Amino acid sequence: MSRREEVARLAGVSPRTVSNVVSGAVTVAPATRQRVLDAIERLDYRPSEIGRMLRKGRTGMIALVIPDIESPYFSELGSALTDAARRRGYTLVIEQTDGVRDRELELLARADTKAVFDGLIVNPLALTDEDLNRPTPRGRPIVLLGEETHPGFDHVHIDNFAAAQDAVRHLLGLGRTRILALGAQRKGHSSSSLRLAGFEAVIAESDATGSVEYVDSFSRASGAAAVERVLERGPAPDAIFCFSDVLALGALAALADAGVAVPDEVAVAGFDDVEDGRYVRPSLTTVSPAKDVIAEAAIDALHRRIEGDDSEPAHVLAPYRLVTRASTISGDRVGAPLRRTDR
Amino acid sequence: MSRREEVARLAGVSPRTVSNVVSGAVTVAPATRQRVLDAIERLDYRPSEIGRMLRKGRTGMIALVIPDIESPYFSELGSALTDAARRRGYTLVIEQTDGVRDRELELLARADTKAVFDGLIVNPLALTDEDLNRPTPRGRPIVLLGEETHPGFDHVHIDNFAAAQDAVRHLLGLGRTRILALGAQRKGHSSSSLRLAGFEAVIAESDATGSVEYVDSFSRASGAAAVERVLERGPAPDAIFCFSDVLALGALAALADAGVAVPDEVAVAGFDDVEDGRYVRPSLTTVSPAKDVIAEAAIDALHRRIEGDDSEPAHVLAPYRLVTRASTISGDRVGAPLRRTDR
DNA sequence: TCCGGCGTTTGCATCGAGGCAAGAACCGGC
DNA sequence: GCCGGTTCTTGCCTCGATGCAAACGCCGGA
Numbered sequence: 001m002s003r004r005e006e007v008a009r010l011a012g013v014s015p016r017t018v019s020n021v022v023s024g025a026v027t028v029a030p031a032t033r034q035r036v037l038d039a040i041e042r043l044d045y046r047p048s049e050i051g052r053m054l055r056k057g058r059t060g061m062i063a064l065v066i067p068d069i070e071s072p073y074f075s076e077l078g079s080a081l082t083d084a085a086r087r088r089g090y091t092l093v094i095e096q097t098d099g100v101r102d103r104e105l106e107l108l109a110r111a112d113t114k115a116v117f118d119g120l121i122v123n124p125l126a127l128t129d130e131d132l133n134r135p136t137p138r139g140r141p142i143v144l145l146g147e148e149t150h151p152g153f154d155h156v157h158i159d160n161f162a163a164a165q166d167a168v169r170h171l172l173g174l175g176r177t178r179i180l181a182l183g184a185q186r187k188g189h190s191s192s193s194l195r196l197a198g199f200e201a202v203i204a205e206s207d208a209t210g211s212v213e214y215v216d217s218f219s220r221a222s223g224a225a226a227v228e229r230v231l232e233r234g235p236a237p238d239a240i241f242c243f244s245d246v247l248a249l250g251a252l253a254a255l256a257d258a259g260v261a262v263p264d265e266v267a268v269a270g271f272d273d274v275e276d277g278r279y280v281r282p283s284l285t286t287v288s289p290a291k292d293v294i295a296e297a298a299i300d301a302l303h304r305r306i307e308g309d310d311s312e313p314a315h316v317l318a319p320y321r322l323v324t325r326a327s328t329i330s331g332d333r334v335g336a337p338l339r340r341t342d343r
Numbered sequence: 344m345s346r347r348e349e350v351a352r353l354a355g356v357s358p359r360t361v362s363n364v365v366s367g368a369v370t371v372a373p374a375t376r377q378r379v380l381d382a383i384e385r386l387d388y389r390p391s392e393i394g395r396m397l398r399k400g401r402t403g404m405i406a407l408v409i410p411d412i413e414s415p416y417f418s419e420l421g422s423a424l425t426d427a428a429r430r431r432g433y434t435l436v437i438e439q440t441d442g443v444r445d446r447e448l449e450l451l452a453r454a455d456t457k458a459v460f461d462g463l464i465v466n467p468l469a470l471t472d473e474d475l476n477r478p479t480p481r482g483r484p485i486v487l488l489g490e491e492t493h494p495g496f497d498h499v500h501i502d503n504f505a506a507a508q509d510a511v512r513h514l515l516g517l518g519r520t521r522i523l524a525l526g527a528q529r530k531g532h533s534s535s536s537l538r539l540a541g542f543e544a545v546i547a548e549s550d551a552t553g554s555v556e557y558v559d560s561f562s563r564a565s566g567a568a569a570v571e572r573v574l575e576r577g578p579a580p581d582a583i584f585c586f587s588d589v590l591a592l593g594a595l596a597a598l599a600d601a602g603v604a605v606p607d608e609v610a611v612a613g614f615d616d617v618e619d620g621r622y623v624r625p626s627l628t629t630v631s632p633a634k635d636v637i638a639e640a641a642i643d644a645l646h647r648r649i650e651g652d653d654s655e656p657a658h659v660l661a662p663y664r665l666v667t668r669a670s671t672i673s674g675d676r677v678g679a680p681l682r683r684t685d686r
Numbered sequence: 687t688c689c690g691g692c693g694t695t696t697g698c699a700t701c702g703a704g705g706c707a708a709g710a711a712c713c714g715g716c
Numbered sequence: 717g718c719c720g721g722t723t724c725t726t727g728c729c730t731c732g733a734t735g736c737a738a739a740c741g742c743c744g745g746a
Binding site for chain 1: 391392393394396397402411412413415418419421422425426434435436437438439459563567592593595596599600618619621622623624626
């Protein structure tokens, strides 16, 4: 019944010889090889990947643990990671946590329990060091994305502090004086913290006044709601630095609804450089992290760990750049923003 | 060395008994069970999923073959499918084809070759009937999404023809008379064809004049470029029915850049109801397919096939609804569009 | 004619889990 | 004390592939 046996019978050899032909590791007489290949062709035999997995103790699968694949930043990153993984011969499985700590924990435990993954790439939102250490005594390697610098793990990130500074300096350079930071979070989430720190550092050494608006999550709805609160409270800022593009997209919607002109009355900058931001009007000034570099570096680091590298944890700093578009730069150039800002 | 053996030794039983305790299928004496459970706990033993896969001939993994996870419609659908799959105990693996037929073929072949997936959910863009039949003589079940009604396969879709009709009738009901269909495609892609057919059917029985603009792909860039062509060519339509929301988002950008007022001069409707359409301004009127129903139905159908059901191919028709927003309905209500149109 | 040596082929064991049925232990009943 | 019948435990085999090393066949050389 077993397919390999059938091939062997048809070719008049032992099952073992079929394996030898398939793997190519051992020398097989050309005549025999040909007979086996013909039989394989005739019977359409394919070696079972599961059998190989069992033998090798490897599955070739990597889990990507992120809050939410619907969010454009993560879907773009997920896409880049999927491609990078495939290039290295891995299959990427996307697991969504919705940013809930219990769910992040459950997934880590499950990933470890089922032992189906050769390694994990995790973008934690709410995990503590102990959380991360607990579920992998077995030693599935983990690479972290984002700013959670848990000790002992490889880590790929951009300089959120510097990037935030660049964005805020850009706003100051436009002559804005009342800057709102939108997207601080009450708990956890060090990306937010670092962006906030960058914001505050620049504000502190400037003449401008800064204010901070908190959100529960990075979403368009949160961004819009936050701006509504801010406008109601008054006086309105003349620039908003949003900690993510989806927040900024929500903010733009709320500003438009309130009849506030962007960028003339309020300049808006985001963070992530998602596709939507290029096509919203006014198009969105934003910090653009090199997502493909991040993806490549993460897969690369994980691959090395899977291959047994046990050197010190690596911390890869990926580049970013500030992309200025119409949401902060007004006027004459708005006619052809697509050409100017598209990559 | 083998973990199960260690557990057995520590508990003073045979390896087989450990399996019996774990699976729970066979009766084990309470005292023995407890000793084994203690040993499992002490040694932190987890049964290997790979071993189970080999034994059962099932992996619990489903492949989702789509053009592109970055595209918001597919990322939203992917998210819904991931959740639905998990609820049924499956793990979903997302494979991107970029809409290229060779890549779609390669993935189907690979999925079959590696035999890692229990089944596939495929949203084909360019596959022919023979393509689909060729690579699965082995019989991995396939469920198709979208409008490609290849015979012999389960199939989940919405009534694209009727939905397009609804959208166009909505535009006509606003008094528009020069309607542009944006998103027809030269080759393959029957979703486009059906939406085009719906458009033409309604136009034919109306007094309005219809025109059609072709695109190479569903993307914001294509939508923007198409509108630029149309405006250049003149005279401008007074309504545009876009065959997808990303096309519409590109169209809105191009219209804004050209200084064309939406909806006053041109009304714009889309298709898919992606998140960004709710937050762009003006917010986007669109056909909203019930994505969670689609996801649930697809996983459900595939699950039944995996379980051995070999009844006639099922064709599931998921509901949709037309969501009217500010891009077609002007004026007084624009102040609070979020509340009015959000689900 | 016999033997060493080479190239090729094959059997055995292993990676974990679990279906099957035989074996072991124990019970009450006569 | 012995027997039939439970209840529990265990060994064997299979799912596929493959590392390892033994076995095989064939060659030329002594």
